[in-house]
Amino acid sequence: MNLAYSHREFSFEPEDHTAIARLAYEEAGIVLQPTKAQLVYGRLARRIRACGLTGFADYIALIQEDSEERTHAIDALTTNHTSFFRENHHFEHFMETCWPPLKKRLATGGRVRLWSAACSSGEEPYSLLMVLLGTDRQSAGALAKQDFRLLGTDLSTEILSSARNARYHADTVKTIPPALREVWVGKGEAGGAQLHPLLRQLATFRYLNLLGSWPMRNRFDAIFCRNVMIYFDDETKARLQSRLADQLVVGGFLYIGHSERLAPEVAGRFSWIGRTTFQKVS
Numbered sequence: 001m002n003l004a005y006s007h008r009e010f011s012f013e014p015e016d017h018t019a020i021a022r023l024a025y026e027e028a029g030i031v032l033q034p035t036k037a038q039l040v041y042g043r044l045a046r047r048i049r050a051c052g053l054t055g056f057a058d059y060i061a062l063i064q065e066d067s068e069e070r071t072h073a074i075d076a077l078t079t080n081h082t083s084f085f086r087e088n089h090h091f092e093h094f095m096e097t098c099w100p101p102l103k104k105r106l107a108t109g110g111r112v113r114l115w116s117a118a119c120s121s122g123e124e125p126y127s128l129l130m131v132l133l134g135t136d137r138q139s140a141g142a143l144a145k146q147d148f149r150l151l152g153t154d155l156s157t158e159i160l161s162s163a164r165n166a167r168y169h170a171d172t173v174k175t176i177p178p179a180l181r182e183v184w185v186g187k188g189e190a191g192g193a194q195l196h197p198l199l200r201q202l203a204t205f206r207y208l209n210l211l212g213s214w215p216m217r218n219r220f221d222a223i224f225c226r227n228v229m230i231y232f233d234d235e236t237k238a239r240l241q242s243r244l245a246d247q248l249v250v251g252g253f254l255y256i257g258h259s260e261r262l263a264p265e266v267a268g269r270f271s272w273i274g275r276t277t278f279q280k281v282s
């Protein structure tokens with residue numbers, strides 16, 4: 001027997017992995033190669049216990065029937081790793097190049113839309129808000145009165161509730177620059193950290209499967225879609241990037257993760273600006 005499949009508590013056979021991998025691919029576009037068997041086992045064993053079942057065969061039968069438990073399974077299979085100011089060069093570019101004309105537009109009554117697609121627990125959209133607000137709390141009140149929206153979306157319902165609560169472990173907020181931390185981070189429960197309510201009111205979080213239909217009517221001025229495409233195959237990446245291009249205004253910016261690339265069939269719609277930073281040209 002393959003060592004990857006020999007575990008103590010529940011038996012986990014290659015065909016179990018295949019069934020779960022098929023479901024993760026169909027539901028979320030996530031590719032789970034056989035080398036991920038250990039990860040799949042560890043994450044779903046918790047759900048098997050929570051459901052009071054005795055093994056993977058019963059659990060697979062359950063998630064094929066029960067959409068609520070299927071959601072829990074997909075939640076458990078997603079990797080939500082993120083951090084404040086991750087790949088900070090994107091926030092620097094946003095501040096230097098993207099934001100100044102948008103700020104002017106807002107001041108003259110215009111509309112600005114930003115999207116953090118696959119935002120996980122919110123560190124990415126909140127970092128964006130902190131950079132554009134700077135250390136002035138009053139600027140948050142002013143922005144709230146303008147036609148500004150920052151949308152954060154993710155597939156994982158559990159992680160979205162963390163994003164809405166904006167409560168973080170004290171270590172998590174250490175990557176926020178001290179001057180911004182001083183203004184926007186307060187003390188939370190049990191020694192944790194709580195982001196300022198003014199930040200929370202400026203971000204809207206919604207469930208959205210990047211593979212499904214997108215309800216947004218307006219185009220975005222900037223889209224952060226970082227460190228999610230690494231879980232997708234080439235076909236899914238190309239389709240997603242083409243939809244992201246459709247959803248951006250001409251001249252809008254797309255920021256992708258450090259190990260991600262634009263698919264050849266989409267690359268012509270963007271000009272390369274710098275490290276994993278692209279501007280839509282058509």
Ligand SMILES: C[S@@+](CC[C@H](N)C(=O)[O-])C[C@H]1O[C@@H](n2cnc3c(N)ncnc32)[C@H](O)[C@@H]1O
Nearest residue numbers: 028078081082118120155156209210226227228
């Ligand atoms: C590694 S995190 C990246 C978070 C953040 N963008 C960053 O770069 O730090 C990947 C996120 O993608 C989400 N995700 C995975 N598949 C998705 C899908 N099909 N639609 C929407 N979100 C998805 C996961 O739930 C997870 O929160």
